[in-house]
Amino acid sequence: MYIINYNKTFFLKSAAKISEINIKHGIEIAFIGYSNTGKSSAINFLTNQKKLAKCSKTPGRTQLINFFQVLQDFRIVDLPGYGYSKCPVSIKLKWENLIYNYLNKRKPLRGLIFLMDIRNPLKLHDKNIINIILKNKLPVLVLLTKCDKLTLGQQKIQFQIVYNKLKYLLNNFDIELFSSFKKVGISKLKYQLNFWYKKYYNS
């Protein structure tokens, strides 16, 4: 298997609208989930860089789509977190629009890393995202984040519960426990990203 060095990933650009994105070559994989689920932390963990994607204690800070280049024809994308309850409705709608547009229209998009806090998965917006995923037949890796917050026993139980629910909701998915803090789940994440890149590269 072709080994990708994720440590060399660098920030490429941000966009507030999908019409602003002029990069059309190669493929990209997007990280999606509620604000504060650990998207930026996961990207930093993956790339072994402390501040590549900004992590924030204030949820909802990342309002732009951020593109990071892994390889010349391979990008990862940090999507704005949806559904942060304390922000104004107008901003919320703008974000949702941006995310839905991205998921529906972005041609290089080949897969999603779908993050849900293990303690509170499958919330309202997660289900909306699942519907778009189904419609667009996007392959998904679900990460149950912040698994360090639960005991190993609780993690296993919660994993099984979410897996059983997703089985009826999604066709093409995999699921993994994840913690950026305790360094859990990184081999599966890399394996999945490598797999999608390889599929593109060999096509």
Ligand SMILES: Nc1nc2c(ncn2[C@@H]2O[C@H](COP(=O)(O)OP(=O)(O)O)[C@@H](O)[C@H]2O)c(=O)[nH]1
């Ligand atoms: N316990 C725990 N907290 C985490 C983990 N990853 C991120 N966090 C915390 O959750 C908050 C949101 O993380 P961030 O990566 O900015 O989430 P984002 O909004 O989805 O990009 C921050 O306070 C992080 O320190 C994790 O693996 N375990």
Ligand SMILES: [Mg+2]
């Ligand atoms: Mg973030």
